[in-house]
């Protein structure tokens with residue numbers, strides 16, 4: 232009986248399992264739990280609370296049973312989980328993309344995401360040049376790594392994009408040897424920022440929010456001169472609103488709300504979830 236809790240960050244939802252629980256096959260466990268309760272991934276967190284600030288090793292398993300190096304919304308939820316257990320509002324997260332500092336202010340969590348990179352070996356890309364405003368799968372995309380690979384396409388209206396239909400061609404394009412997450416972004420007609428829709432690798436579908444995707448959109452927007460480096464940019468996926476900053480040197484932060492949904496579920500008595508926010 233493996234216990235877990237569920238959290239979401241702007242509708243991107245996760246089951247969190249304390250790594251003290253031995254799960255022999257984490258991939259199979261995640262595949263089953265994601266299918267059973269409809270979360271976007273399972274975060275295994277190994278808390279090291281003897282350090283100051285406390286740290287946790289974070290490993291994300293996705294619905295396809297594989298891992299991803301980083302997850303922006305997952306990191307925000309993980310930081311809150313650590314803060315709730317330790318009382319510390321500063322948390323270090325050890326991810327496969329590197330160690331990240333997070334600041335927890337109640338439900339609001341900021342993660343220092345490290346430096347974004349357009350470099351072909353970092354994205355990674357098959358070729359040895361950056362992929363900037365090139366047509367892939369019928370869309371003009373720019374590729375950037377924000378902890379995981381992302382393709383960003385600016386469009387006039389994100390609601391007009393049939394994401395599940397058009398994203399897979401980009402997600403599987405041979406220029407991305409490890410695949411890519413796919414983002415569609417639009418200048419928000421009601422605000423200063425951008426609207427976001429994201430198709431996630433590993434979920435193999437659209438999610439209500441993607442933190443590394445929001446950072447990717449802000450990074451590409453800054454590179455293309457739509458926004459200033461260092462300025463706080465609002466990025467709004469269907470599930471809520473995120474704030475992103477990208478400095479001149481690529482260092483990025485991601486801020487937004489988190490929600491603790493359910494505690495004390497186990498794989499044997501799972502929570503049946505019927506949708507977000509209900």
Ligand SMILES: N[C@H](CCC[C@H](N)C(=O)O)C(=O)O
Pocket residue numbers: 243293298299300301302303304305379380412431432433434438440441442443444
């Ligand atoms: N939802 C996550 C991204 C998970 C990464 C994953 N889909 C991949 O790169 O395979 C986020 O908030 O950043």
